[in-house]
Amino acid sequence: MVKAEIKQLQEIKTSVIGYSSILITGCGGCVSVCLAGGQKEVENLVTKLRLSCKADTAPKNIGGMTVERQCEAQFLSQLDQEVPKYEALISMACGAGVQYLAERFPDKPVFPAVNTAFIGINKDLGWYEERCQACGDCVLGITGGICPVTMCAKGLLNGPCGGPQNGSCEVSKDIPCAWVTIYDRLKAQGRLNNILDIFAVREWQNQTQGSIVLDAYKSRYTGEKK
Amino acid sequence: MKSESNLEKVLTDSTFAVTGELGPPRGTSAGVISEKAHYLKEKVDAVNITDNQTAVVRMSSLAASALLIREGLEPNYQMVCRDRNRIAMQSDILGAYALGIRNILCLSGDHQQFGDHPKSKKVFDIDSIQLIGMVKKMRDEGVFLSGEEIAEPPRMFIGAAANPFGDPLEFRVHRLAKKIAAGADFIQTQCIYNMDRFREWIKQAHDMGLTEKAYILAGVTPMKSVGMARYMKNNVPGMDVPESIITRLKGVDKKQQASEGIAICCEQIEEFKEMPGVAGVHVMAIEWEKRVPEITEKAGLLPRPEPS
């Protein structure tokens, strides 16, 4: 899922100085799972902002509401009644959610309360790790289920570079070298042949805004005949 | 001949080749380049011009290479994948050739985290092996990566780096094979201190027939002091400095350590001259260019063949 991290309170506070009322909107999707922007975090932020914002410039009226997902219009509509009561919005959703919220309420200033970090996994409670950069052309089948685009500091496709020592990446002893890991796994699976051939130059698929329309829906959105 | 490179000519003549290295200045002074070039002139066959080495901003390797030609030396123009995408790279290669550059060394590049702009955005659009393939395609097929034709293609002598000491050790020679298959004409290795490991690696390469397909130049860097040896051992990625080197440097008077470092280096070169599969030596005297005449003299590498 998408992983995010809550911003420093000072930054959030500074962003809303001058607005008399703000609504903090949470998201029940990914940011709830990584404990950054779900209902609990909204309640927490509402309390903290109320406690800390007693100066003249701070918002006097701070509300909180969490919808199921800020990346879907259907769920954003749950905010239609609440939003007009406030001068500005804080979104605790990922970058996608913040933008869709801002698009639905174009007359309201929207401020993000989290930093969207990556697509990753839950290693343990409160511990998340990046696994995918959504490059749009998956090579995991060749690289033993280990992503060189994400895990290699240089994103090399014909790694490893000259840097790794004792299995660690040249940028840090604490980071395993992606290509040593790939080598070890493929070797154990008897699939080293996968990386003996040269990996050709890639046609990067993520250089313009991504958009997917399923074949079955093409005629519906583009007027194209099936 | 694939190019009009002097280095290529020396290597095809089966002469034991010598290359040097020159780091461009952290400023605009062309004088620094002339000064360093002065020490290397007639002592080496070609000079590597580093490309923002360790990710620290310096004068561009393209400009510094062109300045070196003015000094009457042949540059080995280094290009890393960290800072440019395929468009900029191909464009620079065309320009380099137009300026008289005939050798190119294709590298991944150190990660920007080590440099003076650690939070800069990396590029790595293509990697070093893909870069080798791209330069070869430009030279041999006369087309860009896109397949579009090049008017008067750049005829470069293509180099690559190899580290016999990085992880995974067993894969190192296979990666060398990939670089040669991609189109590398010559290989310069990482600085060698662990001779046992290097002998094993070159033997593997030789047995696989790789030394027939590309010229391998063994990399050496003379140690200036025991402090430098310790630093290289502990802080430089991919470097393998055995304890015996440190012990040997510690064994002599502090004032003698530099000479001892040069002596070690010359002994290594003597061994490389006899080693099957080694076609030359790459002397990386980091910020120590003035000692190159002494090293090449003592190691019996002089005089160098006259460039035609």
Place this chain on the structure above:
Amino acid sequence: MNDSQQKKAEAEKTRAVLNHNQAKIKLCLEACASCSICAESCFLFNNNNHDPRFMPSYKVINSLGVLYKKKGRVGTEQLKRMQDLVWRNCVLCTRCYCPLGIDIPDLIALARSLLRTRGVCGVYPHTLGAPEEEYIMEWDPQELSDPDEDPDTQR
């Protein structure tokens, strides 16, 4: 705010959401023909041995339906069961199908909204059993003071 005041405030919010959506809830609950076609379209129902507690209609009737009929007056135990139904047994993939055109995901989302007014929300497997203070972000008390009133940052 003391406990009873808080409860009163929560109950008011719940009633407000119920009142606002009254017509829609009533219409949908009456329209359901118990045909069970929605069940076939639910991947969770199919992946859980056709356990009826995963049927979309069941999930709606036993959460939103109950809250509506009891005007929000349900106890902690019941809230807990509803929480399981609308969070654990449903991921809001919005792919369920109703031949009568009932918007089931909309109703589940509404049930979730009602539960949220009572302080009930989704619990994720990796946080189960961990005390809240462990994973609720605590800011530095320093940060709780007033922001510096830097004129540049004011609008």
